Amino acid sequence: MTDKTAITLTVNGREHAISVEPRRTLVDAIREDCGQTGTHIGCEHGICGACTVIVDGEPVRSCLMFAVQADGKKIRTVEGLANGDTLHPMQQAFMDHHGLQCGFCTPGFLMLSVGVIEREPDISDDDLLDVHSSNLCRCTGSQHLIKAVRAAAKEMRGK
Amino acid sequence: MTPSHQRTYIGRSVPRLEDRPLLMGKGRFAADISFPDQLHMRVVRSPIAHGKLRGIDTSAARAYPGVHAVWTFTDVAHIPPIGFRLTGLKELEPYRQHVLARDHVRYVGEPIAVVFAENQYTAEDAAELVEADIEPRQVIIDASSEPGFFDGTQPTETSVLRKGYGDIDTAFRNAHAVVSLELSIGRHTGVPIETRGAITRYDEQRDILEMHGAAKVPHWNRDQIAQLLGRKRESVQLYEGHVGGGFGIRGELYPEDVLACYAALKLRMPIKWIEDRREHLIAANHSRQQHHKIRAAIDSQGRILGIENEFFHDNGAYMRTHAATVPDLAAAMLPGPYRVPAYRAIGHIRLTNKTPCGTYRAPGRYETTFVRERLLDAIAAKVGVDAIEIRRRNLIGTQAMPYRLGLETLGTEIIYDSGDYVRLLDKTLAAIKWNALQEELRARRSKGENVGAGLAMFVEKSGLGPFDKVRVEAAPDGSIEVITGVASIGQGVETVIAQICADTLGVDYTQVRVTHGQTDRIDKGMGAFASRVTVMCGEATRLAATKLREKALTVAAELMQKNAEQLTIVRGQIMSNSERHGPSMSLGDVARARGGGLVAEDQFDSAHMVYPYGVHVAVVGVDTATGAIQVEKYFVAYDIGKAVNPMLVEGQILGGVAQGIGGALLEEFLYDENVEPLSVSFADYLMPTARETPPITVLLSEDAPSPLNPLGLKGAGEAGVNAAGAAIASAIDDALGIPGAVRQLPVSPQRVMAILKNR
Numbered sequence: 001m002t003d004k005t006a007i008t009l010t011v012n013g014r015e016h017a018i019s020v021e022p023r024r025t026l027v028d029a030i031r032e033d034c035g036q037t038g039t040h041i042g043c044e045h046g047i048c049g050a051c052t053v054i055v056d057g058e059p060v061r062s063c064l065m066f067a068v069q070a071d072g073k074k075i076r077t078v079e080g081l082a083n084g085d086t087l088h089p090m091q092q093a094f095m096d097h098h099g100l101q102c103g104f105c106t107p108g109f110l111m112l113s114v115g116v117i118e119r120e121p122d123i124s125d126d127d128l129l130d131v132h133s134s135n136l137c138r139c140t141g142s143q144h145l146i147k148a149v150r151a152a153a154k155e156m157r158g159k
Numbered sequence: 160m161t162p163s164h165q166r167t168y169i170g171r172s173v174p175r176l177e178d179r180p181l182l183m184g185k186g187r188f189a190a191d192i193s194f195p196d197q198l199h200m201r202v203v204r205s206p207i208a209h210g211k212l213r214g215i216d217t218s219a220a221r222a223y224p225g226v227h228a229v230w231t232f233t234d235v236a237h238i239p240p241i242g243f244r245l246t247g248l249k250e251l252e253p254y255r256q257h258v259l260a261r262d263h264v265r266y267v268g269e270p271i272a273v274v275f276a277e278n279q280y281t282a283e284d285a286a287e288l289v290e291a292d293i294e295p296r297q298v299i300i301d302a303s304s305e306p307g308f309f310d311g312t313q314p315t316e317t318s319v320l321r322k323g324y325g326d327i328d329t330a331f332r333n334a335h336a337v338v339s340l341e342l343s344i345g346r347h348t349g350v351p352i353e354t355r356g357a358i359t360r361y362d363e364q365r366d367i368l369e370m371h372g373a374a375k376v377p378h379w380n381r382d383q384i385a386q387l388l389g390r391k392r393e394s395v396q397l398y399e400g401h402v403g404g405g406f407g408i409r410g411e412l413y414p415e416d417v418l419a420c421y422a423a424l425k426l427r428m429p430i431k432w433i434e435d436r437r438e439h440l441i442a443a444n445h446s447r448q449q450h451h452k453i454r455a456a457i458d459s460q461g462r463i464l465g466i467e468n469e470f471f472h473d474n475g476a477y478m479r480t481h482a483a484t485v486p487d488l489a490a491a492m493l494p495g496p497y498r499v500p501a502y503r504a505i506g507h508i509r510l511t512n513k514t515p516c517g518t519y520r521a522p523g524r525y526e527t528t529f530v531r532e533r534l535l536d537a538i539a540a541k542v543g544v545d546a547i548e549i550r551r552r553n554l555i556g557t558q559a560m561p562y563r564l565g566l567e568t569l570g571t572e573i574i575y576d577s578g579d580y581v582r583l584l585d586k587t588l589a590a591i592k593w594n595a596l597q598e599e600l601r602a603r604r605s606k607g608e609n610v611g612a613g614l615a616m617f618v619e620k621s622g623l624g625p626f627d628k629v630r631v632e633a634a635p636d637g638s639i640e641v642i643t644g645v646a647s648i649g650q651g652v653e654t655v656i657a658q659i660c661a662d663t664l665g666v667d668y669t670q671v672r673v674t675h676g677q678t679d680r681i682d683k684g685m686g687a688f689a690s691r692v693t694v695m696c697g698e699a700t701r702l703a704a705t706k707l708r709e710k711a712l713t714v715a716a717e718l719m720q721k722n723a724e725q726l727t728i729v730r731g732q733i734m735s736n737s738e739r740h741g742p743s744m745s746l747g748d749v750a751r752a753r754g755g756g757l758v759a760e761d762q763f764d765s766a767h768m769v770y771p772y773g774v775h776v777a778v779v780g781v782d783t784a785t786g787a788i789q790v791e792k793y794f795v796a797y798d799i800g801k802a803v804n805p806m807l808v809e810g811q812i813l814g815g816v817a818q819g820i821g822g823a824l825l826e827e828f829l830y831d832e833n834v835e836p837l838s839v840s841f842a843d844y845l846m847p848t849a850r851e852t853p854p855i856t857v858l859l860s861e862d863a864p865s866p867l868n869p870l871g872l873k874g875a876g877e878a879g880v881n882a883a884g885a886a887i888a889s890a891i892d893d894a895l896g897i898p899g900a901v902r903q904l905p906v907s908p909q910r911v912m913a914i915l916k917n918r
Contacts, residue, residue, distance in 0.1 A: 021280065028279075037191040038184020040403070042352045043436040047841035050352055078184035091182040095174055098810050102649025103181030104188060104353040104403025133848035136841065138352050138404050139649055141817035141879070142849035144810060 007071035011036055012080030020067045027051040029067035030077060038078040038107050049135030052108040053077050059115035078107035089155040090114050099148030101139030108135050113149045121157050125150060168658035168668045172806030175654045187400035189356030189372030194429035198227055200419055201282035203272035203289045205264035208512040208834035210293040212262050215272055219288040225281035228426060231272045232259045238387050241412055243482040244379055250318050256477035258414040263310045264293060265476035266512050267836050268441030270414050275422060298834045302473035302509040303450040315510040322490045324565035325501030330465025334456035338537045343903040344526045346448035346828040349519050353403020354439045357419040360429035366394050370420055373397035373676060375410020375646050376686030381678045383412050384420050399676025405648025407518035408444045411480045437839045444517030445828055448473040451530045461542035461549050465501035468493060472508050475515040483508055488523030491568035495531050496580045496618050496772055497553040512834040520818060521877035525884055529904060532615040532885035540898040546614055554580045569623055575770040577863035587774040587796040590858050609781040613889025615882035618772045621874025622694030624765035627685055629699040631707045633757040637731050637747030639671045644684010645696040646676040651807040652692055658803055659697050663704035665728030690874025693803060698868045699763040706759035711749045718752060769865040771873035773797035775886035781894045783915055786908030788824055796858040800865045800873035808875040809857045815879020817852045823887040824905050
């Protein structure tokens with residue numbers, strides 16, 4: 001399993017020419033080969049969603065995708081959300097509403113939320129709850145987190 | 160005490176200092192740390208629950224390209240088993256765990272070998288090639304049936320814990336009636352979303368062994384690692400980065416941590432170990448599983464005359480760092496907020512062929528609050544009064560405070576320091592409009608819905624000593640650093656400690672950096688557990704910051720040619736008390752004048768814990784066709800003495816409630832008849848998501864500040880989880896109209912269907 005394939009991952013607009021084994025997961029490539037450790041690994045079986053990133057506009061679980069499958073695709077991770085020192089409205093809302101505690105699941109939730117609201121700005125509160133039940137947070141009990149997402153959704157719609 | 164006019168931050172829900180890096184993807188969690196030329200460690204684990212380890216063939220793994228070493232017990236035979244951090248009874252010592260299995264395996268997941276390779280993928284490939292020859296032995300699965308023997312020789316009943324006071328036999332002799340219950344709590348654990356990890360390296364030049372990825376109790380772990388590896392404690396340093404959730408499980412010293420440390424010394428290369436989720440679910444501490452046989456002697460009014468409880472604690476395969484902590488707390492905290500004139504607890508601490516246990520948030524209390532509150536409900540049913548009235552008749556009154564329970568735990572005598580339990584119950588009933596709620600539920604039930612409400616009360620413990628030490632430093636740029644030996648597991652330590660420091664000193668809280676979990680920055684520390692940080696480190700911070708303030712004012716008085724008493728500090732500026740617009744100098748100026756630094760250190764010692772208390776109310780609906788239970792809404796009232804940051808306290812409670820709901824309805828480590836674990840992924844071990852977590856209302860109360868520290872602080876960490884199993888069980892009874900229906904947690908759909916079938 002050591003034959004490597006040359007691919008290019010575009011992470012937050014920056015191209016990374018890397019060489020990976022076919023079995024290498026996208027999350028490992030983002031973290032280890034591209035050095036972007038903001039995306040976290042929580043379960044490696046596609047349930048917790050801590051590794052959620054946006055690939056060509058869709059939130060995906062980067063532990064369930066091989067790096068080679070993302071060759072040439074546009075990948076957005078938590079590191080690309082803020083504009084310099086100015087937080088993205090979703091990040092700001094998480095801070096304002098105490099939507100995070102330990103912060104480990106946070107990048108996954110941020111990317112899930114941003115991806116979904118960009119795709120479906122008028123998503124209902126109830127559908128938001130459904131979408132967010134696809135990721136796991138063990139600290140917050142979800143209440144403040146969902147409040148933050150709803151507040152940011154409003155803010156993002158306003159723009 | 161901090162003058163009240165200076166309470167700019169204490170009591171206010173200011174934003175967290177922790178948030179920004181975490182939101183930007185700039186956290187430093189264990190897996191984010193790497194060193195050049197590091198080797199990746201992969202643990203080979205027993206696939207058999209109980210057996211004699213006849214041999215391990217590592218030749219294929221050793222020959223695999225990219226593998227540097229493969230170890231079995233013989234390579235680490237000189238390392239003693241890991242010791243006890245708390246409640247370490249002597250008789251438990253033979254049950255400690257070696258870092259690799261010696262001649263027997265006792266649970267699926269037990270480390271039997273370890274592979275070091277140049278990358279994670281190779282390490283995992285090679286680990287697959289390790290072959291163990293294990294002769295299966297008779298498994299032990301149930302801690303409440305007859306104990307057996309491990310390895311053919313060691314009895315699985317390790318110890319019997321006895322606690323009590325009063326004349327229990329007379330209480331039962333004089334009883335008007337006796338109420339008896341048998342109750343079980345399932346096997347759950349904290350399951351933080353970050354798995355465990357350790358990154359180690361040895362600096363030969365300085366002779367320092369470093370471990371990164373430390374959590375919870377870095378100083379104790381440092382001392383223990385040094386002892387196990389035969390090194391001076393100063394030559395081992397632990398570094399805590401960001402920690403992705405604690406909940407009791409994370410940060411205890413585990414076999415893997417010791418292996419990673421020893422490997423860095425032995426192989427002279429940095430070692431990185433990050434466990435995967437399956438490993439986490441079968442190898443990191445489990446908790447909770449107990450079976451209780453409880454009886455109460457009552458008078459004709461339902462007043463408790465005495466309680467006797469015999470329980471069986473399933474500690475899994477070994478005694479880990481917590482030793483007897485969980486059963487000890489279970490026995491000691493069971494009486495809760497009620498007057499129990501006579502009490503006897505007998506706790507059988509037993510081992511089985513399951514993953515070894517430790518604590519999980521509200522250890523011993525989630526369990527015994529469920530047991531005690533089930534008992535109160537049963538007493539109410541026996542004497543024909545409602546759930547509220549039976550509690551009123553038994554609650555400890557304010558005139559009895561401080562209340563000496565007559566029991567000890569964690570090396571401290573239990574004295575409830577302050578509390579007005581009746582008042583908090585009244586506040587709860589008013590806030591949730593209990594009578595109207597009952598009406599509404601009755602109306603819905605009459606239309607065929609299975610809905611009900613349950614209430615449970617509890618006393619928590621927090622602020623465990625014996626000490627915490629803090630150093631506060633003011634730098635020439637005016638920034639303040641608080642250095643402490645506590646740890647952050649995501650709960651907001653940096654913000655809360657900065658708030659206390661800022662108010663005491665007279666600076667902006669965002670100017671205060673809190674350094675924690677670094678053993679090379681402060682010589683001792685107790686860490687973060689038992690809801691202790693805000694109380695112990697908070698008061699130590701207040702003491703040290705008070706000293707620093709006095710020092711700064713003394714220096715400034717000289718420079719400003721005033722008396723120190725005439726000066727105050729406002730937003731970091733030292734100025735005259737009377738003329739706020741007159742000349743001033745900054746704390747940074749003073750630090751500079753002192754040659755670059757201003758330092759003060761102090762320690763808070765406390766021999767007693769503080770005791771916050773609370774009430775939970777759950778409203779649930781049961782689908783009698785499927786057995787599914789939905790928690791419709793949830794309410795927690797909690798008296799915290801004094802909340803430093805109410806937003807963070809609420810956050811702690813909300814998160815705790817979700818975990819409590821998980822334990823009550825969803826989460827359970829299940830095993831088959833060979834004690835093969837069945838809950839090995841997040842698809843099997845179900846935790847509540849946003850969908851399963853109902854709207855939760857929190858009522859924070861400050862009626863009973865602690866008299867044991869000047870700010871009146873009590874802890875928040877375990878309030879949300881404590882009574883969740885109890886309140887939900889009671890609500891399910893109510894929804895089904897079957898008093899005492901719930902006798903086992905979690906109440907899975909299958910168990911609901913069984914209740915309905917047997918009704």
